[in-house]
Amino acid sequence: MTDQTVTRQTFDEVMVPVFSPAPFVPVRGEGSRVWDANGRDYVDFAGGIAVTALGHAHPELLKVLHDQGAKLWHIGNGYTNEPVLRLARRLEALTFADRAFFANSGAEANEAALKLARRVAFERHGADKFEIVSFTQSFHGRTFFTVSVGGQPKYSEGFGPVPQGIVHLPFNDIDAARRAIGKQTCAVIVEPVQGEGGVIPADPAFLRALREACDAHGALLIFDEVQTGVGRTGHLYAYQDTDVTPDILTTAKALGNGFPIGAMLTTADLAAHFKVGVHGTTYGGNPLAAAIADKVVELISDPALLAGVRSRSDTIKDKLAKLHERFDVFAEVRGKGLLIGAELNERYRGRAKDFLAAAANRGVMMLIAGPDVLRFAPSLVMPAADLNDGFARLERAFEDVAGAAR
Numbered sequence: 235m236t237d238q239t240v241t242r243q244t245f246d247e248v249m250v251p252v253f254s255p256a257p258f259v260p261v262r263g264e265g266s267r268v269w270d271a272n273g274r275d276y277v278d279f280a281g282g283i284a285v286t287a288l289g290h291a292h293p294e295l296l297k298v299l300h301d302q303g304a305k306l307w308h309i310g311n312g313y314t315n316e317p318v319l320r321l322a323r324r325l326e327a328l329t330f331a332d333r334a335f336f337a338n339s340g341a342e343a344n345e346a347a348l349k350l351a352r353r354v355a356f357e358r359h360g361a362d363k364f365e366i367v368s369f370t371q372s373f374h375g376r377t378f379f380t381v382s383v384g385g386q387p388k389y390s391e392g393f394g395p396v397p398q399g400i401v402h403l404p405f406n407d408i409d410a411a412r413r414a415i416g417k418q419t420c421a422v423i424v425e426p427v428q429g430e431g432g433v434i435p436a437d438p439a440f441l442r443a444l445r446e447a448c449d450a451h452g453a454l455l456i457f458d459e460v461q462t463g464v465g466r467t468g469h470l471y472a473y474q475d476t477d478v479t480p481d482i483l484t485t486a487k488a489l490g491n492g493f494p495i496g497a498m499l500t501t502a503d504l505a506a507h508f509k510v511g512v513h514g515t516t517y518g519g520n521p522l523a524a525a526i527a528d529k530v531v532e533l534i535s536d537p538a539l540l541a542g543v544r545s546r547s548d549t550i551k552d553k554l555a556k557l558h559e560r561f562d563v564f565a566e567v568r569g570k571g572l573l574i575g576a577e578l579n580e581r582y583r584g585r586a587k588d589f590l591a592a593a594a595n596r597g598v599m600m601l602i603a604g605p606d607v608l609r610f611a612p613s614l615v616m617p618a619a620d621l622n623d624g625f626a627r628l629e630r631a632f633e634d635v636a637g638a639a640r
């Protein structure tokens with residue numbers, strides 16, 4: 235028998251050390267509360283990294299999980315299944331898209347998008363149109379293609395030769411984009427709000443300029459909505475609050491509320507370039523993930539829920555402003571809907587991790603986005619009582635880090 239007793243220390247003994255998890259081990263969640271192995275409770279502003287958009291243990295999702303779990307989990311793509319067809323139809327009714335490809339993660343959805351863009355350019359324009367334009371600080375996943383396209387070199391260096399034909403431009407720089415996008419460009423990939431890169435919204439004029447440049451040069455515009463999608467910004471997809479429509483959209487994170495699923499959405503014309511066998515997946519589009527995602531999208535596309543995202547956003551921004559009034563810690567609070575970044579000012583530069591640790595110590599789970607930005611990506615239906623309690627706890631955490639300095 236192997237020893238069944240596990241603690242945080244077990245992590246260091248048995249896991250590949252690519253993560254550095256918090257000192258406590260969560261064992262149970264309900265709504266926006268999580269309990270650790272010692273029975274201590276935490277208010278959850280992290281949402282499993284912008285994933286658990288309907289909170290933990292949502293009763294309607296549990297029901298779908300149980301019902302579909304008793305019917306069919308997996309069948310393989312030699313057969314189709316009813317949940318995946320319903321999910322595709324629902325997403326297409328709610329967006330510009332009329333074709334869907336399902337995967338298991340954001341990185342895989344982006345991998346499919348980038349491969350589709352390369353294939354479309356190859357078939358329509360020939361072998362010389364392969365350049366992918368992306369932006370510094372962007373994040374598109376951890377497969378080798380997606381880290382190479384992502385704009386954070388620390389994630390792609392040290393793994394040998396990188397895929398070629400990728401250029402990185404400064405984010406929100408219209409002139410640089412107009413200069414660089416040309417006949418060699420096959421696709422531009424952009425996050426409507428850079429998430430991991432520091433919660434930086436794209437300027438509406440920047441997105442318009444990308445659309446125009448892509449149209450002028452026959453390049454495809456890919457919106458990576460893995461973090462911004464499924465209600466996070468107060469709209470089902472962030473592009474729906476801009477006057478720009480992408481050619482390809484990728485979505486994952488909140489799509490399964492924690493059950494792994496990702497999707498690439500596109501038009502029928504573009505999808506036709508992915509013929510039988512050109513791309514594929516074993517698990518992508520499995521009935522269990524699809525049934526759950528279908529319920530998630532049904533619940534989140536409700537206009538009342540989306541309005542609630544925008545009002546919670548205002549509440550959190552107000553509460554951050556009050557924390558700033560008391561402690562003088564932020565240079566800027568920004569973001570959209572319930573993807574909010576609070577950038578630390580000069581005095582606390584590089585110390586986001588200290589705030590994260592102090593928050594955990596006071597019973598709050600939150601995120602950072604780089605060394606200088608505190609990130610909030612809670613459940614879109616977070617109850618007001620939890621939100622208030624979370625900020626009361628955060629105030630104590632801020633006393634711990636910033637109190638002495640005042």
Ligand SMILES: *Cc1c(COP(=O)(O)O)cnc(C)c1O
Pocket residue numbers: 338339340341342344373374375376425429430458459460461462486487
């Ligand atoms: C998280 C994220 C990804 C990667 O998703 P995984 O599911 O971790 O592969 C890609 N793009 C963006 C914008 C993300 O936030």
